[in-house]
Amino acid sequence: MATDPDAPMLLEDEANFNLPTVEGRFDTSGYPTPYSDIAALMVLEHQTHMTNLLVRTAWEFRVAAHEHRATRGLFRRPGAADGGALRMTVDEDETLREAVRALVDYMVFVDESPLTDxxxxxxxxxxxxxxxxxxxxxxxxxxxxxxxxxxxxYPCSYMVYTAAFDALPADAKDAVYRRLWQVLSGADRDSRYEHLTRDDRRAIVEILRDTKPSLPGYFGAVRR
Structure with missing residues (x-):
């Protein structure tokens, strides 16, 4: 850690890596703990961006409703009750669709950098x-x-249990659930979901079915 006030940048020195505590490096009396837990920081980063995506999705759906644009039926085949077809129907709003895609992709940790140690x-x-x-x-x-x-x-965000998720507009939540089921059921075979093994997807669905009371009934057995 840089101690020279004229050079406040963090020095890249191995002595500064993986510190068990920052005690002795500066006055920590004003902080709840002298530790900086890597697990807590990584979870905070995930939670912050997930919150941003939830806010964005809710906002896009509310704006669409205010502008009298269609908000129902995204990721849903007419008459289907199983998550719907993958192709976009002519009346689907691309802005809403992409907001839901981005949210669900982040929920299941698409593009997460693998740990090397x-x-x-x-x-x-x-x-x-x-x-x-x-x-x-x-x-x-x-x-x-x-x-x-x-x-x-289990690569599915715990933020599904938060008030922010539950407060999504009804049509937004319906679209998120349907898109999530497309991914977890294996209906969408896009390469960006290759990190989700069938065992991963099956475990996630089983956990959600036991712990998320509002989970739609079409979340069933993962067979693909």
Whole structure:
């Protein structure tokens, strides 16, 4: 850590990497803890961007409704109850569709950079975070942190349990659920979802079915 006020930039020195504590480097009395837990920072980064995408999606749908643009039926085949077809119908709004795609892609960690080495938190954050659940009947939770190859053991955002997600306009939430099922069911075989193995997708659906009461009934068995 740079200590010269005339050169306040962080010095790239191995002595500054993976510090167990910043005590002794500056006055930490004004902070709740002298630790800077890598797991907590990574979760915060995910939560912040996920919140931004939820706000954006809600905003786009509310603007569309105000402008009397169609907001219903995205990612839904007429008469279908299983998540719908992958192709866009003529009455779908491209702006809304892309907002939902971006949100769901981030929910399932598309483009997440794989970890190349084991990362370990040092402030007890992982245990406290995971203990918040909710847990399915097998004791699994979307909050389980991995840090071997990726951030979370089950690559689907725990932000699905938040008030921000539940407060999405009804048509937006319907579209998000339908798009999420297209991805988790294996109906969309796009290469950007290759990181989601069938076991991953099956586990995520099972966890959601046990822990998210508002989950639509078409979230069923993952067979592909």
């Amino acid at each position: 084991r990362m370990v938190g040092n402030a007890g954050f992982e245990a406290a975070f995971e203990a918040r659940g909710p847990f399915d009947r097998r004791g699994r939770t979307l909050r389980e942190i991995d840090l071997d190859l990726r951030l979370f053991r």
